Each structure stands twice: as structure tokens, then as C-alpha cells.
Amino acid sequence: MIQNKQASRAALRQRRRLIPLADRRRFNDAIQQVLLDSGLLRRAQHIAGYLANDGEPCIAAFTQRCEQGKQSYYLPIVKKQRLLFARYQTGDLLINNQYHIAEPIAVSTLPAKFISVILMPLVGFDHQGNRMGMGGGFYDRTLSFIRRKPCKQRPLLIGIAYSLQSVDHINRRPWDIPLDAVVNENGLLLFSNKAIGLLRKTKSAQQMN
Ligand SMILES: Nc1ncnc2c1ncn2[C@@H]1O[C@H](COP(=O)(O)OP(=O)(O)OP(=O)(O)O)[C@@H](O)[C@H]1O
Ligand SMILES: [Mg+2]
Structure with missing residues (x-):
């Protein structure tokens, strides 16, 4: 079972890395357009993203729009096997962490609970x-408070992916925190009432304007 998971993780990562550059650019543009059109982030005050690594979709153009607007943008930093979110603006100094992933030099950080998306x-x-993440459990550990009832305040969790990362079934383990939605180059997939409710609100606000 564990071997299966490791093997499919490795195969999916390789598939993601092997996307030809021209396709990757087209997919990245489409993913960012879907995010923008969805309106899911329009009212979000604190938005956390990531710097693309290991063939992950690059969302830098989208996140620069957040930085330039009234929204605050954050990147994850690893602290004691969990993630904190550090304010980031393009051009800020970055430093490689122990996993060779670039992180902002944290001046101000926010716990996950206070991030909107x-x-x-x-x-x-x-x-x-x-x-399925990289297997470190960092996001799951960071978001474990969501499993505690009642959990009044929590971020909306949107997975960012290429469609070729879609698989038939992933076994949900007790510690796994599910996604509210996934954005890929073909569109938006909604999984939770939180995401569906937010989308409805956005659409009805658009109709009223
Ligand atoms: N809340 C938690 N408390 C303690 N350990 C945890 C917690 N969540 C996950 N872990 C540990 O992390 C390990 C990796 O988890 P998992 O395979 O779900 O990683 P992942 O979801 O792919 O990674 P990530 O969340 O970093 O993207 C698990 O074996 C589990 O023991
Ligand atoms: Mg997990």
C-alpha cells in the first residue's frame, strides 16, 4: 500500500515535470484565467500561494495582481514541521530552506487560521x-485544526494543478485535509459547500452590479 502511494507519487511528479514548455505556458495562462474568472478570491483579504517547484503550475502573474491590489499575499515558510505564512511582494529577498525551497525572510507571518484562501x-x-502532496504532511499538519469541531474560521483550500494530475481515487487517511476546490487548465472543480456557497455569492453579486 505505502509502496503503491510512493510509486504513484513519483510517476505523477515525473508526468508533471515532463510537460513540454509550450503546453506548460498555455496551461499556466489558462489556470490563472480560471482563478481570475471564478471570482472566488475577489473578497479574500489574505491570500497564500507558493513559488512553483518541481514542475508545479506557475501562478506568479496571478499573485502579482493580488500584491498590487488591496489584498495581502503570503508564501509558506516551514517552522517545526508546519507552515506559517509570510508576507511577500515580488522582488523581496528569498532564502532556501532545508528542503531547497525558496522562502521569504519572514518579517511578519500569519498562522493558517487567519489566511482567507x-x-x-x-x-x-x-x-x-x-x-496527494509531496508526502511531508506539512499542509495536513498545518491545517489539522480544521478537523476539530467546531472550527469557525478557516481558509478556503484551492488545489492548483494540471489536469494530468487527476487520478481516479486517493485513499483519504485520518490526517488528510480535503480540498474545497481544484483549478486546472480545463476549469474549476468544486467539492465543498463552502466553495459552492462562495461561488453562488460571487455570481449573485455580479448579477446585481
Ligand atoms: N496532523 C498531523 N499530525 C501528525 N502527523 C501528521 C499529521 N498530518 C500528517 N502527518 C504525517 O505526515 C505524513 C505524510 O502525510 P501525507 O502522506 O498525507 O502527506 P501529503 O499530504 O502528501 O503531504 P503535504 O500535506 O505536505 O502536502 C504521514 O505519514 C503522517 O504521519
Ligand atoms: Mg495528506
Whole structure:
């Protein structure tokens, strides 16, 4: 079972890295357009994303728009096996962490609970909102408060992926935190009532304007 998961993780990561550059550019543009059109982030005050690594979709153009608007943009930094979110603006100084992933030099950080939307990279996703990450458990550990009832305040979790990262089924383990939605180059997939409710609100606000 564990071997299976490791093998499919490796195969999916390789598939993601092998996307030809021209396709990758086209897919990245489409993903960012879907994010923009969805309106899901329009009212979000604190948005966390990531810097693309290992063939992950690059969302830098989208996140620069957030930085330039009234929204605050954050990148994850690893602290004691969990993630904190550090304010980031393009051009800020970055430093490689122990996993060779660039992080901002944290001046001010926010715990996950106070982030409005987290744009999460992933290795694989299924159509029930299950997410396979890199296997460190960092996002799951960071977001474990969501499993505690009642959880009044929590971020909307949007997986960012290429469609070729879609798999039939991912076993949800007790510690896994499911996604509210996935954005890929073909569109938006909604999994939770939180995401569906937010989208409805956005659409009815658009109709009233
Ligand atoms: N809340 C938690 N508390 C303690 N350990 C955890 C927690 N969540 C995950 N882990 C540990 O992390 C390990 C990796 O988890 P998993 O395989 O789900 O990673 P992943 O979801 O692919 O990675 P990530 O969340 O970093 O993207 C698990 O074996 C589990 O023991
Ligand atoms: Mg997990």
C-alpha cells in the first residue's frame, strides 16, 4: 500500500515535470484565467500561494495582481514541521530552506487560521477533493485544526494543478485535509459547500452590479 502511494507519487511528479514548455505556458495562462474568472478570491483579504517547484503550475502573474491590489499575499515558510505564512511582494529577498525551497525572510507571518484562501500545489487529486502532496504532511499538519469541531474560521483550500494530475481515487487517511476546490487548465472543480456557497455569492453579486 505505502509502496503503491510512493510509486504513484513519483510517476505523477515525473508526468508533471515532463510537460513540454509550450503546453506548460498555455496551461499556466489558462489556470490563472480560471482563478481570475471564478471570482472566488475577489473578497479574500489574505491570500497564500507558493513559488512553483518541481514542475508545479506557475501562478506568479496571478499573485502579482493580488500584491498590487488591496489584498495581502503570503508564501509558506516551514517552522517545526508546519507552515506559517509570510508576507511577500515580488522582488523581496528569498532564502532556501532545508528542503531547497525558496522562502521569504519572514518579517511578519500569519498562522493558517487567519489566511482567507490558500492556493495549494499538489502532486495528485481526485474528484472527491482528496489531495496527494509531496508526502511531508506539512499542509495536513498545518491545517489539522480544521478537523476539530467546531472550527469557525478557516481558509478556503484551492488545489492548483494540471489536469494530468487527476487520478481516479486517493485513499483519504485520518490526517488528510480535503480540498474545497481544484483549478486546472480545463476549469474549476468544486467539492465543498463552502466553495459552492462562495461561488453562488460571487455570481449573485455580479448579477446585481
Ligand atoms: N496532523 C498531523 N499530525 C501528525 N502527523 C501528521 C499529521 N498530518 C500528517 N502527518 C504525517 O505526515 C505524513 C505524510 O502525510 P501525507 O502522506 O498525507 O502527506 P501529503 O499530504 O502528501 O503531504 P503535504 O500535506 O505536505 O502536502 C504521514 O505519514 C503522517 O504521519
Ligand atoms: Mg495528506
